[in-house]
Amino acid sequence: MDSGIGKSLESESGLSAGGHWRNWVGNQSCIVRRRGAPTSEAELSQMVATAAGEGLAVRCAGSGHSFTPVALTSGLHLTLSGMQGVTGIDHERKRVSVSAGTTINTLGKILKQNGLSLINQGDIDSQALAGALTTGTHGTGAALGNMASQIVGMRLVQPDGSILVVDERDPDLLNAARVSVGMLGVISEITLQAMDSYNLHEKLWRCTFEECMEQHDDLAASHRHFGFFWCPVPESRHCYCLPDTASVSTTDRLHDVCEMKVIDITDQPAMERGFEKIAYSSEIYPIEYVPNFHELEYAVPVRYGKEACRQVRELMLTKHPTCIYPIEYRFTAGDPGWISPFFEQDSITLSVSGEPGTDYWTYLKDVDDILRQFGSRPHWGKLHFLTAEDVTTLYPRAADFKALREKLDPAGIFLNDHLRQLFA
Structure with missing residues (x-):
């Protein structure tokens, strides 16, 4: 019977046999029954309709950059890499x-x-x-x-x-x-x-944690972009491939320091000298990472940002000194997205990472315990500990979203086990 279904699917919509899939860092994987790689909207529509008719769940993997199980399914697994441009x-x-x-x-x-x-x-x-x-x-x-x-x-x-x-x-x-x-x-x-089109002017430097906290509000208000990585030990910056900014540092310390970054729009032409660079916008934003970490990131209401960072820093210095991946700290304005991490809430985002191959779950749970006391919400593609009850509490329009989801997809073909627990 399975063989007949497979022939039907492949002949009608170009779906192929399934197999094993894993995400970019290898912490999420699944065995899928069918794969689909459409090159047009028409092909995509046919694949979804055929799979739904056969009772298969449908999930799309994107580039597989999520640390959570959002892309997993045992049904039809889609890649849209053929739909470009x-x-x-x-x-x-x-x-x-x-x-x-x-x-x-x-x-x-x-x-x-x-x-x-x-x-x-x-x-x-x-x-x-x-x-x-x-x-x-x-x-x-x-x-x-x-x-x-x-x-x-x-x-x-x-x-x-x-x-x-x-x-x-x-x-x-x-x-x-x-x-x-x-x-x-x-x-x-x-x-x-x-x-x-615009150019961005980026400046990097290193300072102590307390210097960063003292400048926190002014830097956020006076620059288009401000963020930092807090590094508990000298080796921390290597975990995220951060450059050594000792030559532009305001401190001689190599531990308990912040790698700072400010970026602003400029009319000046492209240039690069030391830890200062001007280039086209999309040539400044990205950082090169080696995929050797498993990340948790929550959006914390901005008024609690510094206190949340202080508490996670203290946790890492005392209870979890072997967890040395940096804290990444950024700002994001509120928006009207119903289940956006930033729904009607100006926020800072605080992220930490566990080292692959180690038992980091207790550490991440301790970070979650700290951040949830501030009403923080997760990035859906990064590790978190939310329950269905948390979703209802943290997202004022969660009930509206769930009702809309059920109306558009009453059979739940676009859900998987992870999402069903949170939104079904």
Whole structure:
């Protein structure tokens, strides 16, 4: 019987046999029954409809950059890597429509050629656009929203293969879909609000933790982008491939220090000297990481940011001194996304990481215990400890999102075990 289903699926929609899948760091994996690699919206629609008709769950992996089980399924596993490129640019309104599998770095290059820039982006740019945006990916900037806040429209493939067009004519639907972790349909195309092309001026330096805390408010207010990595020991910066900024340091210390970064828009031409650099926007934002960490990241209301950082720092220095991956600390403005980590809440994001091959779970749970007391919310693609009850408590529009999800996908084909526990 299984063989017959396989032949039917492959002949009707191009689906292939399944197998093993794992994410980029290897902490999540699944055995899938079918795979699909569409190259057009029409092919994608057919694959989803066929799988739904056979009773298979459907999840899309993007570039596999999530540390959580959001991409896992035992049913149909989709990759949109064959759906790449810009499908249209509205130069007058500075809007760009992009196929969902396009990577962030590819989009940046196309925008540069067309005199445009993303309003903001994160420090990894190899992710597929749809997966990155709809899990809550962000950069830093106290007045800047997460990347999903740039979405002004999208096309969602529904269980029957039809296309749900999402745009500003239905603000509730748009705000529900911006950060939806693939639960409202498979995205085929996204339209983003961009802006005129700009250069960024980046400056790096090192200071003590207390210096950082003293300057925290002023740096956040006076720069478009401000963030830092707190490093408990000298080896910490190597965990994230951070440069040695000793030559521009304000301290002789090598432990319990902050690697600081500020970035601002500039009219100056490109240049690079020491730990100061000017370049096109999307050439400044990214950092190169070796995928050797498993990350937890929560959005903490900004008024609690410094205190949350102090408590996690103290935890690492005392109870967990062998956990040496840096704390990464950034800013993000609130947005209207129903299950966005930043829903109507200006936030800082605080992330820590466990070392692969070690038993880091107790450490991450202790960090969670600290951050949840401040009403913090997770990045959906990074490790967290939320329950269904937490979702109801932390997201004022959680009930509305769940009702919409059930209306669009009553059979729950876009859920998996992880998401069903939180949102079914």
